[in-house]
Amino acid sequence: DVKVTQSSRYLVKRTGEKVFLECVQDMDHENMFWYRQDPGLGLRLIYFSYDVKMKEKGDIPEGYSVSREKKERFSLILESASTNQTSMYLCASGQVQETQYFGPGTRLLVL
Amino acid sequence: AQSVTQLGSHVSVSEGALVLLRCNYSSSVPPYLFWYVQYPNQGLQLLLKYTSAATLVKGINGFEAEFKKSETSFHLTKPSAHMSDAAEYFCAVSEQLMEYGNKLVFGAGTILRVKS
Numbered sequence: 024d025v026k027v028t029q030s031s032r033y034l035v036k037r038t039g040e041k042v043f044l045e046c047v048q049d050m051d052h053e054n055m056f057w058y059r060q061d062p063g064l065g066l067r068l069i070y071f072s073y074d075v076k077m078k079e080k081g082d083i084p085e086g087y088s089v090s091r092e093k094k095e096r097f098s099l100i101l102e103s104a105s106t107n108q109t110s111m112y113l114c115a116s117g118q119v120q121e122t123q124y125f126g127p128g129t130r131l132l133v134l
Numbered sequence: 135a136q137s138v139t140q141l142g143s144h145v146s147v148s149e150g151a152l153v154l155l156r157c158n159y160s161s162s163v164p165p166y167l168f169w170y171v172q173y174p175n176q177g178l179q180l181l182l183k184y185t186s187a188a189t190l191v192k193g194i195n196g197f198e199a200e201f202k203k204s205e206t207s208f209h210l211t212k213p214s215a216h217m218s219d220a221a222e223y224f225c226a227v228s229e230q231l232m233e234y235g236n237k238l239v240f241g242a243g244t245i246l247r248v249k250s
Binding site: 054113127 | 138143166168170175176177178179180183224226228231234235236237238240241242243
């Protein structure tokens, strides 16, 4: 079975803090993704990566950055957390034009 | 850009009744289409996907969906609802990203409630 793990299920941070969310997949997938999920909006793509050290902006990249130093690991970074970044963050991985497999999500609360 | 519309943010059915969750997409070319399910406090799990083979796609847990190009629809059905089907359901369409991959464009989701 494909396994996508995320470093934390719940996080509470303060405004202005730097926040790291980490995602690891075990299926040697080329593509990895970070989505943000908000009620009534579905999931929106923040960033994706199609190879080590390669990244592309998604639909809502502002306030976020990413890092992919190893194929299996994809990190989302909030440089200076703000309250409007309180959300559920979901990582996914997959091959080109194939199914994306999702991690369990990280629920982030920024106070 | 692709878009996905799920009609009805909340659907309520009785246990044993037909489940119908509606999804329309905007693509002008045959897309890859997906239905995912999300149980409370969990990630998304693939229910089924359409990849231009058979138009009627069978998935897990007794769900199926029919691709209708003329209606640009991909509605999800299950003949008989079970209490364990209560969850949020997302329809998604695949959109090509350059030559490197694809992203999923999601609908807003439909919360399914099953009444005993």
